[in-house]
Amino acid sequence: MTNLSFDDALTRFEPTLGLEVHVELNTATKVFCACPTSFGSEPNTNVCPVCLGLPGSLPTLNEKAVESIIRIGLALNCQIAPWSRMARKNYFYPDMPKDFQISQYDEPICFDGYLDVLVPDQDGSTTVRIGIERVHLEEDTGKLTHAGGSTGRIHGADYSLVDYNRAGIPLVEIVTKVIDGTKHAAPLVAKAYVSALRDLVRNLGVSDVRMEEGSLRCDANLSLKPIGSETLGTRTETKNVNSLRSVERAVRSEMVRQAAVLDSGQKVRQETRHFQESDGSTSPGRSKEQAEEYRYFPEPDLLPIAPDAAWVAKLKSELPEAPAAKRERLQAAWGISDFEMISVINSGGIDLVEKTIAAGCDQAAARKWWMGELSRIANELDQELESLSISPKQVAEVESLIQSGTLNDKLARVVIAAVINGEGSPAEIVANQNLAVVSDDTALLAAIDVAITQSPDVVAKIKEGKLQAAGAVIGAVMKATKGQADAAKVRQLLFERLGVSE
């Protein structure tokens, strides 16, 4: 099989995208029982007869989850069904206590919406409207860990452990309509969509949307068709792409892979594929050639969901400002270019910058920290910006310490690293680690006096008027104060001490 480059592939084929995003809601309790939803508890402790599917147990619907999904639907410009039902999706798998998942089938709560996303291009950016097919509610499954075997999957494992803490966490599935005509931008469109969706959901406050904890998960459907063709190609579904960067990489590598398959005259197999974080490739999974048989039918244990129209209208009127509107407002307020704004959005740090400014920081400085040093650290730690353990308030505090002369830029970076390292607040770190710029004259004068006694020759030259010789003494003082002194100040005090003037 020939290998085609990404650009070569696009000379012959055009991609069709479809994205399915699962968002775990942050309700206090699970969707069908009263168990807590907290992340990171001991395995199988957040469980009860209902979410363990014990014989006789029955689900009851969490009203807060219904409210959250309706708010997501409204924010995505969807229609809200006046009457919809939960449905059972039947299949056997040990991570599902009931061997069926309570989900929705042909009657989703929200349908037919859109989301406008900003996709960067060489001229700045283009707005792409992504159609939303449906938004539905379902329960999460338990979490399986396969021990032994080389693949980490159930086949070939010696045994598997299951944790049902996650079983019954409310999950919202957001499915796009077919996304066509994106050509070479497909990977960026996919990334921009997931990023915009994440911002939208976070903005609503209904989910933590942490991709690395799995509270936002993306499956990417992709097919290629010859340029100009009306018929869609065979699609693959790449599962559990767990970071924004991976969304882009997964779509890109799947485009290249499918192009090579098609180019060599073979057929793309309809299948699920697994994304490999290590090299950005996808590997084959379960074949989906056979239609899946889930034997959906309406869940008889739950009443239909019939949200009151007035309540839906109220939820709509109470929606927070939409991210797109917010983007425009902030760009105007900060007075920055499209290009600068895109880089803020793409960093995933728009809220962080806004909050940092709200905490009293200058806008340029706020952007500088988040886009610069903090993005660098996030990359290094392979984390998203917002999961760094430093708050916008702390960043603003660091900046104000610079403004007051307590820190210089170099020391500020040390303080930021220490905050992220969990060593305390910026003020505490400055105090405990003695990091402030030395401005106390007594301490400086003492250091200067030491330097004077150590370099009588240089001192003599200065006194003779050769002021350029002062560099050596100033250097010694800076060294003695570990860079915490202000060089200009040292120079001024030294000349005063020696009774010379510039």
Add this chain to the structure above:
Amino acid sequence: MTDLTKLTAVEIATGIKSGDFSAVAVTKAHLDRISRIDSKINAFLHVDTEGALSQAKLVDEKRDAGKALGDLAGVPVAVKDIFTQKGVPTTAGSKILEGWIPPYDSTVVSRMKQADMVLLGKVNMDEFAMGSSTENSGYGPTRNPWDLDRIPGGSSGGSSAAVAGFMSSLAVGTDTGGSIRQPAAVTGTVGVKPTYGGVSRYGMIALASSLDQAGPFARTVLDAALLHKVMGGHDHHDSTSISAPVPPIVEAAKSLDLKGMKIGVVKELSGEGYQAGVLSLFQDSVAILKDLGAQIVEVSCPSFEYALAAYYLIQPSECSSNLARFDGMRYGMRVAEGNAGVEEVMSATRAAGFGAEVKRRIMIGTYALSSGYYDAYYGSAQKVRTLIAQDYAKAFQKADVLISPTSPVTAFKIGEKTNDPMAMYLNDICTIPVNLAGIGGMSLPIGLDPADSLPVGLQVMSPVMQDDRMYRVGGALEAALLNHWGAPLLDRAQQL
């Protein structure tokens, strides 16, 4: 000395309250009878001797301390093995759940405990409530106290046999297509299926969620009403439970007044396939009801013709999904040979753990729900369901309650119909429409078929949440029949 097992629930509760006898004495009398005769009947799968005695002791202490007692305080009750009871084995009559000890109480069980009732133990049933004879139990058939070679009805056959055999004053059962009313009919006891949603299903192992309903077994209509009241009412653990209060069923059972009441006889529930004695006793009861001042009208429910077909699509469909969880992964039986993978363990466990009737229905249901067949089977069956509900709605415009025989036949012989599922399914021809429409239904004894000297039941049907109407008719008819017979019908059963 009084035989405490022969008393009604009302008499037991009154006697305990007034200090005539203790709850412990009542419990012991029943436990003694169980240990004496149940080897012949096989009603109980588990007798909770210790739990029953300690609960009875608490009731006596409460009484001695002058504390308020519930209407049924100290009254023994047998629990169909489909209800979870914390710490007590629960099998749903299936080998696949053998040894499972539930960690929680079903709502029905917890309400009976709160009402100071004494739970004697768990009683036999057709596996996962699939059957009309209790022959499908994984733990052997239960026998009818009237004739040990005959079936006690099903699926709640352990419940009917325990009450008819005086091993328990009361019992709870479940009714998905007649599983309370038909066993009551063939054992000469009273059995009630409340309006769907009238009693919580929480902790009741599901057969078909949209049809299942828990209800009481008793030897009198009033006793049944009292137990129904204890079990019933809204439960926030069951979304389908009705939030309105239980209708005034106890008052209705005591009313004995049928003047001005319109009673509809369902034309379609008679004729071919009905035993002659069943039909003649039914006509006798119609005459009695007329004498009591009721107005008798004939009503027609043409869609009932399709009820059995619709039922045997909906019920297996829901059951195929409800029973998926019995996969050997978390509780109950697990069959794992050597290096078997998860799919092999699941299928080996289900192959070994489920009986033939359960497998038959899981396969029918799996097929009916498959894409390409769904509309033709499950979808059409739901439409029939709507038509049946409309037939009832029309009939209830003409009559306050409807009546019919409960079962076309009296108790048949064990083994007689085991190889003919259709013959078995036809037992429920009169009871199934009630479940499909979600209305209330009661069976009460109206006499012995002269041909075989076995009990015959009459079914009273009342509209949704008008359960008091069937108790009113049942109470009045029962009083008139008792007056006519001179002694309860069960007195004519053989002495065990």
